[in-house]
Amino acid sequence: MTSSETGFIEKLLKTMPSSKTRIAIVGGGVAGLVVARHVVSKLDTYSFTLFEQTDTIGGTWIYTDETHFDKYGLLIHSSMYKNLKTNIPKEVMQIPDFPFRNQGGPSFVHHSVIRQYLLDYARHFNLYPYVKLRTVVKHVEPETLKNGQTLWTLTYEDLESKVETTKTFDAVVLCNGHYTVGHVPHIPGIENFPGGCIHSHQYRVPEVYAGKKVCILGASWSGIDIAIEVSQYADKVYLSHNLPEQIESKLSNVEQRSGIESIQGNVFIFRDGSSAEVDNFIYCTGYKFTYPFMSTKVEIRTDDNHVEPIYKHLVHMDYTNLFFMGLPGIVIPFPMFHIQAQYILGILEDRIKLPSPQQMREEYEMEKKSLLDQGILLRHINKLKDRQWAYYDEIAAAANVPSFPPVVKKIFDHVSEMRDIDFTIYKNYQYRIIDKENFNVTYYKPC
Numbered sequence: 001m002t003s004s005e006t007g008f009i010e011k012l013l014k015t016m017p018s019s020k021t022r023i024a025i026v027g028g029g030v031a032g033l034v035v036a037r038h039v040v041s042k043l044d045t046y047s048f049t050l051f052e053q054t055d056t057i058g059g060t061w062i063y064t065d066e067t068h069f070d071k072y073g074l075l076i077h078s079s080m081y082k083n084l085k086t087n088i089p090k091e092v093m094q095i096p097d098f099p100f101r102n103q104g105g106p107s108f109v110h111h112s113v114i115r116q117y118l119l120d121y122a123r124h125f126n127l128y129p130y131v132k133l134r135t136v137v138k139h140v141e142p143e144t145l146k147n148g149q150t151l152w153t154l155t156y157e158d159l160e161s162k163v164e165t166t167k168t169f170d171a172v173v174l175c176n177g178h179y180t181v182g183h184v185p186h187i188p189g190i191e192n193f194p195g196g197c198i199h200s201h202q203y204r205v206p207e208v209y210a211g212k213k214v215c216i217l218g219a220s221w222s223g224i225d226i227a228i229e230v231s232q233y234a235d236k237v238y239l240s241h242n243l244p245e246q247i248e249s250k251l252s253n254v255e256q257r258s259g260i261e262s263i264q265g266n267v268f269i270f271r272d273g274s275s276a277e278v279d280n281f282i283y284c285t286g287y288k289f290t291y292p293f294m295s296t297k298v299e300i301r302t303d304d305n306h307v308e309p310i311y312k313h314l315v316h317m318d319y320t321n322l323f324f325m326g327l328p329g330i331v332i333p334f335p336m337f338h339i340q341a342q343y344i345l346g347i348l349e350d351r352i353k354l355p356s357p358q359q360m361r362e363e364y365e366m367e368k369k370s371l372l373d374q375g376i377l378l379r380h381i382n383k384l385k386d387r388q389w390a391y392y393d394e395i396a397a398a399a400n401v402p403s404f405p406p407v408v409k410k411i412f413d414h415v416s417e418m419r420d421i422d423f424t425i426y427k428n429y430q431y432r433i434i435d436k437e438n439f440n441v442t443y444y445k446p447c
Contacts, residue, residue, distance in 0.1 A: 020044075020045060020046055020047045021045060021046050021047075021170045021171060021348055022046075022047050022048065022168070022169045022170045022171070023039055023046055023047070023048040023049075023169060023170065023171045023172070023173065023348075024048070024049055024051065024140075024152065024154050024167075024169040024171070024172045024173070025039075025048060025049070025050040025051065025173045025175060026051050026137050026140075026172065026173065026174050026175060026176050026293075027050075027051070027052065027059065027174070027175035027176040027177055027325075028050055028051075028052030028054075028056075028057040028058070028059060028131060028133075028175075029057075029058065029059020029060055029061070029175060029177050029326075030058075030059060030061070030118060030333065030334055030337060031059075031175035031177075031325035031326050031333075031337045031340075032050055032052070032057075032059070032173070032175035032325070033050075033057060033118060033121060033122055033127060034095065034334070034337040034338055034340075034341050035173050035175060035325065035337070035341045035344065036048065036050050036122075036125075036127045036130060036131075037121070037125040037127065037341070038341040038342055038344075038345055039341075039345070040125060040126065040127060040130065041125075042345070045349070048130055049130060049131075049132060049167075050127070050130055050131045050132065051132050051135050051136075051137050051154075051156055052131055052132065052133050052134075052135065053072075053074060053077070053134065053135060053136040053137075053159065054070070054077055054133070054134070055133060055134060056133065057118065057119070057122055057127075057131060057133075058115050058118050058119070059077065059078070059175075059177055060077065060078045060079060060080060060177055060179045061078070061080060061111055061114045061115045061118060062077075062078050062080065062115060063078065063080040063081075063082065063111060063112070063115075064076060064078060064080075065204060067198075067201075067202040067204065068202070072134075072136075072159045074136065074159075075180055075181070076180070076201075077177060077179075077180050078179070078180075079179040079180070079200060079201045079203075079222075079287075080111050081200075081203050081204050081205070081226070081229075082204050082205050083110075083205070083206070083229060084110070084111045084225070085108045085109060085110055085111070085427055086108050086109055086111070086114065087108070087221045087225070087415075087427075088108075088332060088412075088415065089107035089108060089411060089415065089429075089431045090107055090108075090109050090113075091103075091107055091411065091431045091432065091433050091439075092332055092335075092408045092411050092412060092431075092433075093332065093334055093335075094117075094334065094335070095121065095334045095335060095337075095338050096335055096338050096402070097338070098120075098121050098124065098125075100113075100117060101117075101120070106427075106430060107427075107429065107430050107431045108427035132156070132158075134158065134159040134160055135156050135157065135158055135159065136156060136157050136159055137154060137155070137156045137176075137293045138155045138156060138157055138164065138293055139153075139154070139155040139293050139295065140152060140153070140154050140155075140172060140293050140294050140295060140298075141153040141154075141155075141295040141297070142295060142297055142298060142319055142322075150319055150321060151168050151169070151170060152168065152169045152170070152171070152172045152321070152322070153166060153167075153168055154166070154167055154168075154169055154172065170321060170348075171321040171322070171323070171348055172321070172322050172323070173323045173325060173344065174291065174322070174323065174324050174325065175325045175326060176290075176291070177326065178287050178289055178326050178327075179201065179287050180201070180287070180290070181201075181287060181288045181290050182199035182200065182201045182283065182285070182286075182287055182288070183283075183285050183286045183287055183288050183305065184199055184283050184285065185283075185285055187260050187262065187263055188261075188262040188263070189262045189263035189264055189265075190263050190281075192263070192264075192265065193263050193265070193266065193278075193281065194265065194266055195266055195278060195279045195280050195281060196279070196280040196281070197280070197281045197282075197283075198281075198282055198283070199282070199283045199284075199285070200218075200222050200223070200226060200282060200283065200284045200285075201287070203226055203282060206226075206229040206230045206232060206233050206234075207233055209230045209233050209234045209280055210233040210234070211233075211234070211235055212233075212234050212235060212279040212280050213234065213235055213236045213238075213276070213277060213278050213279045213280075214230050214234045214236070214237050214238070214278065214279065214280045214281070214282065215237075215238040215240055215260070215268055215276070215278045215280070215281050215282070216230070216237060216238070216239050216240065216281075216282045216284055217240045217241070217259070217260060217281070217282070217283050217284060217285055218240075218241060218283065218284035218285045218286070219239055219240075219241035219243055219247060219256075219284075220284065220286070222284045223239065223241070223284030224239075224247065224423050226282060226284060227239045227251075227254055228251065228254075228423070228424055230282075231251050231253050231254050234253065235253065236253050236255065236276075237251075237253060237254045237255070238255055238256075238257050238268070238276050238278065239254055239255070239256045239257070240256075240257045240258065240259055240260050240268075240270060241256070241257075241258070241259065242258060242259045242271075247420075247423055248420065248421055248422050248423065249422065249423060249424060250422060250424060251424055257270040257272065257274060257276070258270045258271040258272040258274075259271045266278055266279070268281075286305060287305075288302065288305065289302045289305065289307050289327070290302070298316070298318070298319060298322070299318060300316075303378075304377075304378045304379040305379040305382070306378050306379055306381055306382060307324060307327055307382070308364075309360075309361060309364065310324055310327065310364075311354070311360040311363075311364060312343075312391075312394075312395060313327045313328050313382065313384075313391070314327070314340055314343065314344070314395075315344075315347065315354065315360075317357050317360045317361055317364070318357055320347065320354055320357075321347075321348065323344050325337060325340060327382050328382055328383075328384045328388065328391070329382050329383045329384070330383045330384055330385040330388070331384050331385075331388045332388070332404070332408065332412065335404060335408075336388075336392065339392055339395055339396050339399065339401060339403065340395065342399040342401045343395045343396075343398060343399040345399075346398065346399045346400070351399075351400070352398050352399065368381065389404065389409055392404050405436035405437070406436060406437050407433055407434075407435070407436055407437055407438060407439050410437075410438075410439060411431050411433075411439055411441075414429075414431075414439075414441060415429070428443055428444055428445065429441055429442070429443055430442050430443075430444060
């Protein structure tokens with residue numbers, strides 16, 4: 001068979017309608033697994049493959065001592081540090097149709113508990129046969145047919161054999177995570193700082209900071225968590241942030257400072273005019289959304305930690321069979337993915353009717369302008385926080401599936417309140433759900 005004949009047949013196969021909707025899921029973390037769980041329940045309608053570049057499923061919940069590159073020369077995916085415990089109680093974190101095996105014990109659990117939970121989830125729903133491990137997606141290309149349908153050509157590489165393969169899919173769900181490429185803002189003078197300097201992505205253990213003076217930039221959850229850990233070993237911790245108010249803390253060797261203005265040698269100069277000598281510096285400044293495999297035909301803007309043009313934090317407005325999981329922050333992610341996955345299938349099955357691309361853009365721009373007018377910065381639009389509950393209700397109603405019961409919000413609000421009172425002890429509370437409306441909470445002192 002000649003190459004031209006082969007090319008003709010490949011093109012014919014690509015344009016032939018498939019009896020099943022072919023879905024590519026990029027990434028085997030929580031989001032990818034939850035999407036796969038809902039797809040696998042409808043194998044009469046769908047065929048799918050989940051692509052995972054590491055040796056195992058679990059995404060960011062897979063701990064490794066490595067901090068830069070893996071054995072295949074790829075960036076280490078996970079930002080998990082050795083002692084991390086969840087910042088959300090397991091009682092509300094669990095996926096609705098797969099409760100934690102042990103409903104007793106602490107509410108805020110070690111990351112190894114979550115890892116095992118995800119392995120059990122994949123086994124329970126028989127996801128492993130559809131997973132390609134050690135497989136990196138190299139390129140995703142759209143091709144719009146004459147009938148208006150868009151197909152996706154996905155090229156991937158087996159990392160062990162180095163063999164590249166190209167296949168065609170009817171839909172692509174991006175679940176490649178958001179905790180791999182750190183956002184590192186430039187600080188004047190940082191290039192001459194003689195001390196140790198890392199992003200929280202490379203942080204693993206606190207013991208290396210014994211006897212040191214450490215500056216941590218950023219006071220979101222990871223910044224606070226790492227400050228607590230490091231303070232147990234360091235002589236002094238400067239927690240630098242631009243929050244409007246000081247964070248309540250009883251840690252005697254943690255001192256809060258405003259943002260960093262500049263660095264002169266090992267002296268950090270803060271925006272309030274104060275200064276401090278520093279031995280080690282940790283950026284806890286968040287992460288970048290990256291889609292390096294995506295064709296330039298697909299418009300994706302990721303400036304200022306904000307992804308556009310995406311409808312309902314999920315659907316590309318120009319390609320409504322291209323989905324982005326994991327965009328919202330300050331949410332309860334596992335059960336949110338559970339609803340989002342069913343919303344995606346509702347679109348693919350034409351049960352959910354999306355507005356036209358122009359209408360989606362107009363609706364989105366109005367919402368964006370409203371948020372900006374309220375003083376919400378562009379980089380904080382995806383941080384749903386108090387807006388998350390209306391979002392869950394909206395997409396759950398569209399997908400005709402249950403939303404979150406009221407007790408989840410009540411527990412989330414209680415956790416937030418306890419964190420604001422004293423971030424050093426909020427994980428010592430233990431929550432128990434009584435019914436859809438009510439919960440019990442008790443405080444215990446850790447051993």
